Amino acid sequence: GTGIVAATPERGDVEYLAPINIGGQTLNMDFDSGSSDLWIFSTNLPAASQTGHQNFDSTKSTTFKAITGATFSISYGDGSGAAGMVGTDTVNIGGATVTNQAVELATTVSASFVSDTNSNGLVGLAYSKLNTVKPTQQKTFFDNAMPTLAQPVFTADLRKAAVGSYEFGNIDATKFNGSLQWAAVNTTQGFWQFSSTKFSVGTGAAMANPGNQAIADTGTTLMLANAAVINGYYSQVQGAVNNATVGGVTFPCSATLPDLNVDVGGNFNAVVRGDDINFAPVDATGQTCFGGLQAISGNLQIFGDIMFKSNFVVFNGGNNSLAMAPHG
Numbered sequence: 001g002t003g004i005v006a007a008t009p010e011r012g013d014v015e016y017l018a019p020i021n022i023g024g025q026t027l028n029m030d031f032d033s034g035s036s037d038l039w040i041f042s043t044n045l046p047a048a049s050q051t052g053h054q055n056f057d058s059t060k061s062t063t064f065k066a067i068t069g070a071t072f073s074i075s076y077g078d079g080s081g082a083a084g085m086v087g088t089d090t091v092n093i094g095g096a097t098v099t100n101q102a103v104e105l106a107t108t109v110s111a112s113f114v115s116d117t118n119s120n121g122l123v124g125l126a127y128s129k130l131n132t133v134k135p136t137q138q139k140t141f142f143d144n145a146m147p148t149l150a151q152p153v154f155t156a157d158l159r160k161a162a163v164g165s166y167e168f169g170n171i172d173a174t175k176f177n178g179s180l181q182w183a184a185v186n187t188t189q190g191f192w193q194f195s196s197t198k199f200s201v202g203t204g205a206a207m208a209n210p211g212n213q214a215i216a217d218t219g220t221t222l223m224l225a226n227a228a229v230i231n232g233y234y235s236q237v238q239g240a241v242n243n244a245t246v247g248g249v250t251f252p253c254s255a256t257l258p259d260l261n262v263d264v265g266g267n268f269n270a271v272v273r274g275d276d277i278n279f280a281p282v283d284a285t286g287q288t289c290f291g292g293l294q295a296i297s298g299n300l301q302i303f304g305d306i307m308f309k310s311n312f313v314v315f316n317g318g319n320n321s322l323a324m325a326p327h328g
């Protein structure tokens with residue numbers, strides 16, 4: 001089978017929401033290729049945490065089954081998190097259906113999730129080895145769906161300030177230009193991870209970034225890269241400064257931003273359009289803009305939604321590879 005859902009950006013493209021159906025109830029969810037838990041807002045939360053959200057009510061589903069003694073607890077890089085109990089139910093994402101999918105019902109969620117009323121949980125699409133359910137680790141929706149999908153793939157078509165899509169089991173060739181370029185994925189850490197050991201800025205010469213790795217992460221808003229990339233890129237942007245007050249690199253909103261070209265798996269070069277690297281004004285004056293490319297230490301870079309806005313991405317769980325092409 002196949003499935004397709006619209007991916008709708010929150011204001012400012014902070015995250016992209018898509019609807020899933022669980023036991024007859026529809027919730028708008030944040031699809032996250034950087035984690036592996038499918039957890040949902042539920043009526044098991046304190047009433048205050050449920051306010052403004054779609055809350056799954058397991059007592060209203062005729063197909064829900066609790067997993068006795070199973071719990072989950074997950075925390076994310078930004079300090080947010082959720083925890084609760086676990087059951088199985090039928091999950092249908094745009095037509096792709098898994099019976100007995102582990103669904104994790106939150107009994108506690110952090111404040112940032114409560115206040116983000118557009119999101120009612122996460123659909124983890126990284127490798128199942130990262131799933132947090134105890135005592136028995138559970139599989140992701142994609143892992144469970146794969147055997148019944150027409151192709152063992154899902155695709156992300158995320159757009160700047162526009163509706164895109166997530167699709168399971170099919171690669172829609174009308175959604176990208178040119179041919180898909182493929183790279184091997186290193187699954188050891190459970191991410192859609194690949195090497196990225198060189199980059200270039202605009203039409204400039206390739207610069208080495210030895211030993212560097214990156215993950216394709218739909219759950220992260222920005223593109224987080226190491227000092228070599230940050231310095232290499234922003235040295236080419238007039239007026240770019242590291243603005244401690246704002247918490248990252250800013251530049252005049254009138255700046256011309258060059259494209260960033262990054263190596264993927266030693267196999268191909270992905271282009272992140274300069275226009276997509278202008279994330280948003282820092283204040284109402286619209287004079288100063290916050291960069292979509294920001295710093296992270298270490299050599300595991302996080303290619304988040306900023307990269308996805310310039311590239312259609314295919315995740316192939318059949319042979320652990322990943323492909324990109326410019327959006328159509």
Ligand SMILES: CC1CCN(C(=N)N)CC1
Nearest residue numbers: 032034035077217219220
């Ligand atoms: C390496 C980190 C990337 C951001 N995360 C995520 N999308 N869930 C957490 C893991």
Ligand SMILES: CC1CCN(C(=N)N)CC1
Nearest residue numbers: 076078080112113116219
């Ligand atoms: C990967 C996740 C990080 C935390 N999130 C949040 N606070 N809304 C969602 C995505």
